[in-house]
Amino acid sequence: MLKKIPGAAVAFLASTLAASAQNYPIKPMTMIIPFAAGGPQDVIGRILAQRLSEILRQQVVIENIGGAGGMTGSRRVADAPPDGYTFGIGSVGTHAQNQTLFKRPLYDAATDFAPVALIVESPIALLGRKNFPANNFREFVTYTRANQGKMQYASAGVGSAVHVACVVLNYTIGVDVTHIPYRGTGPAMQDLVGDRVDYMCDFVATAKPQIDGRTVKGIALLDKERSPVLPDLATALEQGTDVQTYAWTAIFLPKRTPDAIIQKLNGAVLETMHTASVRLRIAELGSTIVPDERATPKYLSEFVKSEIEKWAGPIKAAGVSAD
Numbered sequence: 001m002l003k004k005i006p007g008a009a010v011a012f013l014a015s016t017l018a019a020s021a022q023n024y025p026i027k028p029m030t031m032i033i034p035f036a037a038g039g040p041q042d043v044i045g046r047i048l049a050q051r052l053s054e055i056l057r058q059q060v061v062i063e064n065i066g067g068a069g070g071m072t073g074s075r076r077v078a079d080a081p082p083d084g085y086t087f088g089i090g091s092v093g094t095h096a097q098n099q100t101l102f103k104r105p106l107y108d109a110a111t112d113f114a115p116v117a118l119i120v121e122s123p124i125a126l127l128g129r130k131n132f133p134a135n136n137f138r139e140f141v142t143y144t145r146a147n148q149g150k151m152q153y154a155s156a157g158v159g160s161a162v163h164v165a166c167v168v169l170n171y172t173i174g175v176d177v178t179h180i181p182y183r184g185t186g187p188a189m190q191d192l193v194g195d196r197v198d199y200m201c202d203f204v205a206t207a208k209p210q211i212d213g214r215t216v217k218g219i220a221l222l223d224k225e226r227s228p229v230l231p232d233l234a235t236a237l238e239q240g241t242d243v244q245t246y247a248w249t250a251i252f253l254p255k256r257t258p259d260a261i262i263q264k265l266n267g268a269v270l271e272t273m274h275t276a277s278v279r280l281r282i283a284e285l286g287s288t289i290v291p292d293e294r295a296t297p298k299y300l301s302e303f304v305k306s307e308i309e310k311w312a313g314p315i316k317a318a319g320v321s322a323d
Contacts (some may be wrong), residue, residue: 024264029060029061029085030060030062031048032063033064034064034088035157036064036187037184037186038185039156041070044119049062051278066184069157069163070093071106072106075107082256083261084261089250093159093247095109095304099312100312101315114252116297117296118290122204123286124222124223126218127219129199144177153166153177153178155181156188158322167318170318189210199219201222205287251269263297266296269295
């Protein structure tokens, strides 16, 4: 996968980094968001970066690097120097689903990163174009089964969490609908609002404004419970079909990053997530901040492994793959 570094070089690098970790950080840092600006992970990342900059007293500069379902930007994190000055936002798509969906992933999500913290979990909603001839999930299933050959669904790109959400949805209800991938949530949503595609799955964070504005039609929440920010949107489970998909957001550093730096960044992330204004903003997005005991590097390391295994089943069962 990634280039191997000679043992002597690794030892020298480790000693150098360990020495510099005591004063970390002493210069601006880069947060790589592996998706286009304006998407749900970008929104969460920007909320985090603003408060992190204050806590660490160094500017956290955001760099959006999209492509390959988020793998292009995540690979940039994996290849960065392990000095703590480049870290990235990871998701269920970039660090779990892509490991099975893609025939040749650009990295091993379980071994090519230093986990820092799981921070947020987010529900996903099924949206239809505003003139979609179904007003609830039962009607959606009936209509889609009868018209699947002429329908299209949009996503933020092949391998994105919202793409896999619709893959699982389509497999569960037994339909084969043409997938139209876009370069981010924004363009996909734009075409759904413009009635150029039939439906898409999306984070509640970016779906809510469109549902509230009635530019799209909320069909169902693909979660076990309703969202506090969309209380009138029934779950698919309530409407007779158990379809549960979700997304999460986490922070990753390059592997071989010294533990002192990992712990320093983890502490700053926890302090960020305890900030009242941050908690309020995340809640307004319809997302949930994970408890502290699930926000440790050790927990995230095991969580990524379990998520890769969990999503391998439905992805393989659906028979989808990407180059």
